[in-house]
Amino acid sequence: MHINFNDLFLKMQEQLESHQAALDDSLLIELVNRIRPSDSTNTEEINCKFRALIQALLITPDAVSTLQNFVLKLISQYKQTSLYADTGILSLDGFWNQLAQRVGAHFLPLINDESQLQDLVRRVFYQRSDKYWLDSISNEDWQKLFALLNQGHGNQAEKLKISSELIKAITVLSYRISGIGLYPEFINAQPDLTEYESPFLVQNREIVEFIQHYKKLHQNTDPLAVITPPDASQALVMIEQCRDVALKIRRAIKRTGVSISLTYLLSLLEQCLERIELLINLIVEEDKVRYESLSALLVDITSAIYSEQSVRSLLANNSELIALQVTENASKTGEHYVSTDKKGFWSMYKAAAGAGVIIATMATFKILAARLVMAPLMQAFMFSMNYSLGFMLIHVLHFTVATKQPAMTAAALAATVQHQKGSKTAQIAELAALIINIIRTQFIAILGNISxxxxxxxxxxxxWQYGMDEPLLSHAKATTTLQSLNPFTSLAIPHAAIAGVCLFFSGLIAGYFDNMAVYRKVGPRLQAHARLKRLLGQERLNSFSAYIERNLGALAGNFLFGIMLGSMGTIGFILGLPLDIRHIAFASANFIQGLININGTPEVGLIFVSFLGVLLIGLTNLFVSFSLTIIVALRARRVRFEQWKPLAKLVLTHFLTRPSDFFWPPKIPLEVDESLPSQKSAYK
Structure with a gap:
């Protein structure tokens, strides 16, 4: 591919010879425009255009020196330290301040400082897709380009200025790393930092010593002299030790819990460590490493220019650890919702049956509460307390609500996907067996609830009718109740989907509070509560504290799930939207209550359609909550599972050959036939 760059080189040369006070950056913008691919994912086009630039530099007389002079002088017109030390790195403001600033910037954009080098980068790489094609350029091509542009000994003043700006940025980053390492929350997460000399402080000492040595070497030295850069190996060792501390904290979150602020500090620390290492490499390392670091820095900065004001980017970077911890807790709970043998099968039925009694009572209480004439908010409060206290009672009595399972079992399935080992067929077979066990357990739980x-x-x-001499539901209300279950003429299915979303959120809430119980040390703090000690005594307080620490997530999840269910109708009323919920367990109770209180003998068609609605409500509850949870769980674990089709095929084949396994526990532990056609790896 041939691209003409001669006109640009000539114009650059003219500007350099005219000794303009400020060079025209439009020439550099046009040069990048000419090598920018039309498709940022087309690797062939990217390589052809980039190599065309390298070829033009090789064959055009004085092109290399012209481009080098122009770029260096253009860069020297701007303040650079902020680009190296701040762009692509989170602010010390903290997560919530950053979130508020970024949201505000969407409504009232920030003013760009035209004296900063960021402004030049923003104008040159003005398309969001630039980061993709820059990242696709091979290291070999970057090496060739930078080797060409590094020829000669000219522009020493500009090179020294850039080096000076890099040194300033390294200093800023080093002190910033030291500050992060001294944050109380960081020390609480890694108490060992107080028992020996913190690597965060030592790295600063080593960096300062390195910088002093560097400056001393460059004082009163001939610009053309070859200077051996000072040794930065000790500083790099300490940076690596800081990175190890961050890694230890990440690994310990399952045991210690995590918060948004700690996640933010970890992300900030890792960004600072990565950037300071790049900048040190630019100064002291051999050409090959310097060129690799320079290309990495360019890609990083280009990407950051567009993500530094992105709310989505901030949330993605800082929610990962919390999402992982939340779904990790959910997956541990989910393991208890999967039965593999007859004993577990019947235990699940008994637990679901116990919940069925309470659910029928809750459904009755809601009907009675609906009779009361109250303000909408008071009615929402009554409904919410009915649901919340009922769900909490179900948990305390070790019963189970069928629809609470998918949010937990999906997280368990995601954890299984992440930790799979062995051949691809063995992995898929094990997942298929787990899915069949989940379906069977879910079936018996639903059966236990509604039966x-x-x-x-x-x-x-x-x-009620016998004792109070009046029907629980009026004939009109009974008819309306049955009609609301009709999947064809009512909003029962969309309302069931809303309930599924609420179930999904309740699973996340449970995981969040489980994490909080560990991170905030809720159990030990309760044990140390002076008033509770006097009230309960230490022994009972210890038991109570242990119970709360183990069950805080479940209790909070159930309570807030009840709030969501009880207030959804009122929210819809206030907003003028047809919002409500349909839950299979309550729908089944309402189904029989409506049939008993309807005027006359109900038609067979009405019974059939209403019961069909109950079943479809249940399927919708399960599908929505399961799907949302497994998506979040897989993303939190950075797992991409790409073998859904063969997995679904294997499960379907098993259903056609051994359908009883989906509804009744097999006599021996379930094994799924691994005979599948060869596929690509299940993971990426």
């Missing part, structure tokens, strides 16, 4: 909720609700309805 007891329906007769219990029927008994309560009949006893």
């Amino acid at each position: 007891i909720a329906i007769p219990t609700a029927a008994v309560i309805t009949l006893l």
Whole structure:
């Protein structure tokens, strides 16, 4: 591919010879425009255009020196330290201040400082896709370009200025790293930092010593003299030790928990460590390493120019650890929701049956609460407390609600995907077996809920009618209740999807509070509570503290899930939107209550359609909550599973050959046939 650059080189030369006070950056912008690919993912086009630039520099007389002079003088017109030390690195403001600033900048954009080098980079690489094609350029091509531009001994003043700016940036980053290492939250996460000399302080001492040595070497020295850069190996060793501390904290989050502020500090620290290492390499390392560091810095800065005001980028960078910890706690809970044998199968049925009794009672209480004439917010409060306290009671009594399972089992499935080892077929077979176990356990849990909720609700309805001499539901209300379950003429399915979203959020909330219980040391703090000691005594307080620490997430998740279910209708009323929830367990209880109180004998068609609605509500609850949870869990673990089709095929084949495994536990532990056609690796 041939691209003409001669006109640009000539114009650059003219500007250099005219000794203009300020060079025209439009020439550099045009040069980048000519090598910018039309498709940032087309590697062939990227390489052809970039190599065309290298070829033009090789064959055009004085092109190399012209471009070198022009770029160096253009860069020297700007302040550079902020670009090296700040761009692509989170601010010390903290997560919430950064979030507020970025949200505000979307409504009232920030003013760019035209004296800063960031402004030049922003004008040259003005397309968001630039980071992709720059990152696609091979190291060999970068090496060739930078080797060409590094020829000769001219422009020493500009080179010294850039080196001086790099030294300033290294100094800023070093002190910033020291400050992060002294944050109380950071020390709490790694108490060993107080027991020996902190690597965060030692690295600063080594960096300062390195900089002093560097400056001393360059004082009163001939600009053309060859100077051996000072040894930075000790500083780099300490930087690596700082990185090890950050890694230890990340590994310890399962045991110690994590917060948004700690996640933010870790992200900031890792960015500073990576940047300071790049900058040191630019000064002291051999040409090959310097060129690699320079290309990495260019890609990093180009990417950061567009992400530094992105709310999505901030949330993605700082929510990962919390999402991982939240879903990790959910996956541990989810393991208890999967039965593999007959004993576990019947245990799940008993737990679900116990919940069915409470659910039928809760459904009745809601009907009675709806009779009361109250303000919308008071009605929402009554409904919410009915749901919340009922769900918490179900948990305390070790019962289970079927629809609470998917949010937990999906996280367990994601954890299994992440830790899979062995051949691809073995991995898929194990996942298929887990999915079948999940489906069977889910089936018996739903059966346990509705098989007891329906007769219990029927008994309560009949006893109410007998004891109070009035129906629990009026004929009109009973008809409306059954019609609201019709999947074809009502919003039952969308409302079931809303309930599925609430189930998903309740799983995340449970994981968040489990994490908080560990991170905030809720158990030990309760044990040390003076008033509770006097009230309960130390022994009972210890038991209470241990229970709260183990169950805080589940209790909080259930309580807030009840709030979501109870207030959704009121929120819809206030907003003028048809918002509500449909939950299979409550729908099954309402189904029988409506049938008993309807005027006359209900039609067979009405019974069939209403019961079909109950089943579809359940499927929607399960599908929405399971799908959302597994997406979040896989993303939190940075796992991309790309074998859904063969996995689905294997599960379907098993269903066609051994359907009973989906509804009844096999006599021996389930094994799925691994015979699958060869596929690519299941993971990326």
